[in-house]
Each structure stands twice: as structure tokens, then as C-alpha cells.
Amino acid sequence: MRITQGTFSYLPDLTDEEIAAQIQYAVDQGWAVAVEFTDDPHPRNVLWEMWGLPMFGIADAAAGMHEVAACRAAYPERYIRVSAYDASLGRQTTALSFLVNRPASEPGFRLDRTEGADRRIRYSLHTYAAQHPSGERYTSNGIGYSG
Amino acid sequence: MSQPAAAARGFAMPRPGAAGRTAATADGLPEPGPAGPEPLAPDAIVELSEEQQAQRLSQMLDEFDREFIGLAPVKDRVREIAALLLVDRLRQRYGLTSSRPSLHMCFTGSPGTGKTTVATHLGALLRELGYLRRGQLVSVTRDDLVGQYVGHTAPKTKEVLKRAMGGVLLIDEAYYLYRPENERDYGQEAIEILLQFMEANREDLVVILAGYADRMDVFFRSNPGMASRIAHHIDFPDFTLDELIRIAELMLDREQYRLSAPAQAAFREYVRLRMAQPRFSNARSIRNAIDRMRLRQARRLVAADAPIGREDLMSISDADVRASRVFGGGRAAGPAEVGPAEVGPPAR
Numbered sequence: 001m002r003i004t005q006g007t008f009s010y011l012p013d014l015t016d017e018e019i020a021a022q023i024q025y026a027v028d029q030g031w032a033v034a035v036e037f038t039d040d041p042h043p044r045n046v047l048w049e050m051w052g053l054p055m056f057g058i059a060d061a062a063a064g065m066h067e068v069a070a071c072r073a074a075y076p077e078r079y080i081r082v083s084a085y086d087a088s089l090g091r092q093t094t095a096l097s098f099l100v101n102r103p104a105s106e107p108g109f110r111l112d113r114t115e116g117a118d119r120r121i122r123y124s125l126h127t128y129a130a131q132h133p134s135g136e137r138y139t140s141n142g143i144g145y146s147g
Numbered sequence: 148m149s150q151p152a153a154a155a156r157g158f159a160m161p162r163p164g165a166a167g168r169t170a171a172t173a174d175g176l177p178e179p180g181p182a183g184p185e186p187l188a189p190d191a192i193v194e195l196s197e198e199q200q201a202q203r204l205s206q207m208l209d210e211f212d213r214e215f216i217g218l219a220p221v222k223d224r225v226r227e228i229a230a231l232l233l234v235d236r237l238r239q240r241y242g243l244t245s246s247r248p249s250l251h252m253c254f255t256g257s258p259g260t261g262k263t264t265v266a267t268h269l270g271a272l273l274r275e276l277g278y279l280r281r282g283q284l285v286s287v288t289r290d291d292l293v294g295q296y297v298g299h300t301a302p303k304t305k306e307v308l309k310r311a312m313g314g315v316l317l318i319d320e321a322y323y324l325y326r327p328e329n330e331r332d333y334g335q336e337a338i339e340i341l342l343q344f345m346e347a348n349r350e351d352l353v354v355i356l357a358g359y360a361d362r363m364d365v366f367f368r369s370n371p372g373m374a375s376r377i378a379h380h381i382d383f384p385d386f387t388l389d390e391l392i393r394i395a396e397l398m399l400d401r402e403q404y405r406l407s408a409p410a411q412a413a414f415r416e417y418v419r420l421r422m423a424q425p426r427f428s429n430a431r432s433i434r435n436a437i438d439r440m441r442l443r444q445a446r447r448l449v450a451a452d453a454p455i456g457r458e459d460l461m462s463i464s465d466a467d468v469r470a471s472r473v474f475g476g477g478r479a480a481g482p483a484e485v486g487p488a489e490v491g492p493p494a495r
Binding site for chain 2: 059061063
């Protein structure tokens, strides 16, 4: 199941040139660009691990691409996103956030229905990948879910 | 699906701004980028001067020549680099190989010879030539690169390098990075990261090391890796008296001041005396002298308490120049007047 999160997620995966162009746009707007990664793609998991600090004061997208490449090299089988923070409102505001890397196989989610009193149903999403401990998900060595 | 070829790429939404080009992209091939002039046939002939005109290059180079007085070796090298990049670009259009030249540089020279100013202009020039994407100047010293504790240096240096990507990184007094007397100094770590980055991201930034010639020699001798990665060593010569006078004229002109005829003679005398004194830092000393002359002119005008016209506000008189302590055989600047800019290399 192809996960769609953030901007552009219904488009085909962005190429590196397109990612660079988006980063350049963010930089030109004065937004701080950050690279984040996770192996828990639950839609309500908004706080991903940060790959280094947000890049303040960069002028060129090459700096952002440098970090994206470094993060991909370290975590090729995780979700990696680029976020751009707009500080002009005086608080941390995500102005742009899009995926730049995804695992080779994405097992997706199961919808759990829990019936409560009065036939009320509560729904929850079960992430198949999260059956394994963090760090062992999306691995192809047989421990994690390799699909 | 109306476009069968697009189906192969999966569910593709039309991209913004691409509406008019859908027919062209229906074959699923990536569009050619907007950059890049059309390739040339092997037997095509191009006028180099036209090529220069098209890129506003000759105009920028002329501006460079006008803005900087003296500095002949610097100008020569800049013209060489510009010519090389231009030729490389043409070669590319003919389908010939053109490797990107390494443009890391080392600027050596006395204080106030325009190293930083040239670096700023170089960034803009290289951007115009298409070598750099942004051309911004990030000017740093040892403090910006070297951390204070273990593990602090690498992220600090990398952050600076990232800020400089797409432009020029000027490391002022680069030799302070290396301190042989302290083997636990983190400067070495910064140098190693710098070297690695200079090599791996050659197309993304130009590193310029600046400093005094003799210390730079020592620095390169103890860091052969650094010396070999820097292709261009440019020496900034000291300005001659005439050049300094012309620089002063340029500065005054820009600030809309004028020297009266006797003041011009006095100023020439002033510069001649000041050059012989210690801590003379070329154009920077001239700038400071002009600032002090402006102070004296303002005091004179206020003290005179007479009606003042536009002309009075613009002209600097003989007396404003001659009031300087340089003429009394003393120093131009007392200890209180010496800013950090005018102090020579600290005795570290």
C-alpha cells in the first residue's frame, strides 16, 4: 500500500531535481528546511526523528539535497520527508512537508473495529510494519516485514 | 486513461504549469530542463565576443576593472577564469567534454588590499558565468568553524559549509585553523571536514582561504592536502600611493564629498606619511582617514555657526586634512581610535 502523506503525495515520487526545486522554493521563501525520518508511518505520528538540525540560513538547495542523500544512505528503508518551517508567524509552522524516500515494500495498515456498548464502533489503524520493534521494520533480512 | 503512455507511470496527476505541454510529455520521457542553450553543429562558427555580450560578461568584467584600482594580478586571474568558463561552455555546446575546473582559491595579501571585497564580487561573477547557482558570500573565521568541546566541531563546520553551498565560502585568516602547538586542538578536525567537503562538493561551492602570505605558507606546509586542493593562489599586492589616492577619490565620490584643491595636496601628503607608519592597512586605513576627515569637517561646520549651503556640506577643506596627527609626526590614530580592523595580526 503506497502511503500518501504530505504535499505531492498523490503525484509520482518526486525526482531529485524536483525535490531540489522544492527545497529551493522553500529556501527562497525564507523557510528553514529540515530532514526527518521514521519507520512508523501511522498518519497520527507527526513527530518523526530529526536528521540533524533544521537548516537555517542556507541559500542553495544543494545543502538540503546533501542532507537528504546522507539520510537516505543511512536509512534507505525508512520514510524520509523534507519539512520547511515558516517562522514568520512567530511560532513553528510547517509550510511544506513532503516525502522524499519510502521503503521498497510498504505493508500498509489494517482497520480494526472495536465494538463497544450500544453497538458503537471505535476504529483504529493497525500498522503492519509496527508489529516489529522499531529498527527492525522494513528490513529485508527476514526479521522485519519484507512483504 | 486518455493517454495510454501515461498509464505506465501509474496514476499521474497533471502537474501545475504543465497543462500546455501534456502532449509533449505524453511519451513519459522527462522534459528537458529549461537551462542550456541549444547544441551546436560540429561545423558551426561562434563569435566569442557575441557570446560574451550575451552573458553580460564583458560588462561585468569591465565593472570589476573599474571598481578595483590596482590589483593587476587579481584582475588577470579573474579574466582567465572567466575566459575558461566561457570556453568550457562553448565546448559543451559542441559536444566536447568539459570538466568543471576546481576554483578553490587562496588570497594572500596585507590587510586592506581588498580580499573580502574581491571575494564578494567573484561570487556574483561566477554566478553570472553559470559556475555557481547563488553566488552568495559566507565569510567566516576560525570561531565559526571550530567547536569548543569534543563532537562540537563537525556539526559546526558542516553547518557553515551548508550555508555556503551554491556560493563562496571565505575563510579569513585560515591559518588559525591549524595550531601545531596544541595537539588536542579541534582545528585539525575542521580542516579534515573542509577538505572532504571541498573534494566531494566541488560543483557546489568555492572555498577561498584568505590571510597573510607568510603565515599561509606555514599553514600549507603543514597541511599538504589543503595546498594541493587549491588551484589558484592569488597574491594581492600592496597599493601604491597613486592607487591609494584614486581609491580615496572613488570613496569620496561615492559618499558625495569633494576635496578642495589644497586639501587634495594635503591628502596626498597625508597618505604618503601614513604609509610609512606602522599598522598601515591600505584601503582600510584610507577609509578610516576619510571617516575622520568627515568628523572634522562636521565639527568645523557646527563650530562656525554660519549659514551653510550644499557646497559647504560636500567639500572637505585643507584644514580638515591637516588636523590629523600624522602631520605632527605622531600616529594617525591614538590607541582609542584603533579599531580591530586596523590592528595587524594578533600576536597569538
